[in-house]
């Protein structure tokens with residue numbers, strides 16, 4: 001996820017200077033290849049480097065252990081921006097103090113193509129300028145919204161954070177169903193990718209509700225009606241997705257409890 005964000009800043013005309021702390025050599029090299037400097041640990045940050053933001057894109061389980069080492073940058077005016085699932089602003093402030101400006105963000109993987117959904121929460125120490133900077137840093141990755149109620153971040157994570165995986169699985173299943181119906185593999189892949197892309201784009205651009213669009217596809221007594229009798233039947237997709245999202249939400253709460 002860190003690389004997806006970085007790739008939105010570099011290379012380019014945006015004048016962003018980024019230094020990456022990354023223990024894995026291949027990932028450091030990948031960051032360097034697009035114009036960042038990189039080091040294996042914090043001691044490699046160039047002297048005089050004066051960041052406006054420190055972005056934490058590490059595993060949730062690592063986040064709070066890492067924060068104190070970066071406190072000096074916050075004391076020099078930087079704000080912290082975390083994309084770690086589950087970890088609340090209060091848990092970070094417990095480690096570094098409540099006077100540190102912290103933005104918590106839940107992006108999703110579509111950030112890699114600039115079409116992500118990025119939902120943010122900021123603590124009261126975050127200035128208007130820092131909020132604005134966070135928005136500017138995140139917007140190359142997709143649509144950015146700020147919400148006030150941090151408690152919603154668990155459900156945000158379960159819907160848009162993990163959501164691309166649900167869509168990818170839907171894609172896998174539809175493709176398998178297509179090949180089971182006799183389609184060659186490559187054709188099944190094309191059909192499914194273009195259908196999901198096109199339907200997503202249409203739903204995004206249309207002023208109609210998805211339910212209205214669905215009804216427009218569904219000719220009376222036609223093929224879609226036959227299909228939806230299964231998909232929308234008892235124990236169908238609605239029930240399955242409610243359970244799916246709840247499982248992710250519960251896991252996000254668990255990650256935050258450690």
Ligand SMILES: NC(=O)C1=CN([C@@H]2O[C@H](COP(=O)(O)OP(=O)(O)OC[C@H]3O[C@@H](n4cnc5c(N)ncnc54)[C@H](OP(=O)(O)O)[C@@H]3O)[C@@H](O)[C@H]2O)C=CC1
Nearest residue numbers: 001002021022023057058059060083084085107108109161
């Ligand atoms: N993947 C996604 O779609 C999304 C991920 N996120 C969040 O993004 C974060 C990163 O997840 P993800 O992109 O999946 O990647 P991973 O969790 O696989 O990778 C995190 C990276 O952090 C590295 N790391 C560990 N310790 C340090 C350290 N001391 N300093 C710097 N880096 C370190 C890891 O190295 P190592 O492998 O050696 O531990 C790894 O390269 C997570 O907190 C996740 O919740 C949020 C939204 C969506």
Ligand SMILES: O=C(O)[C@@H]1CCC=N1
Nearest residue numbers: 085108157161162163
């Ligand atoms: O699976 C995860 O925990 C992360 C957060 C959302 C997407 N990936």
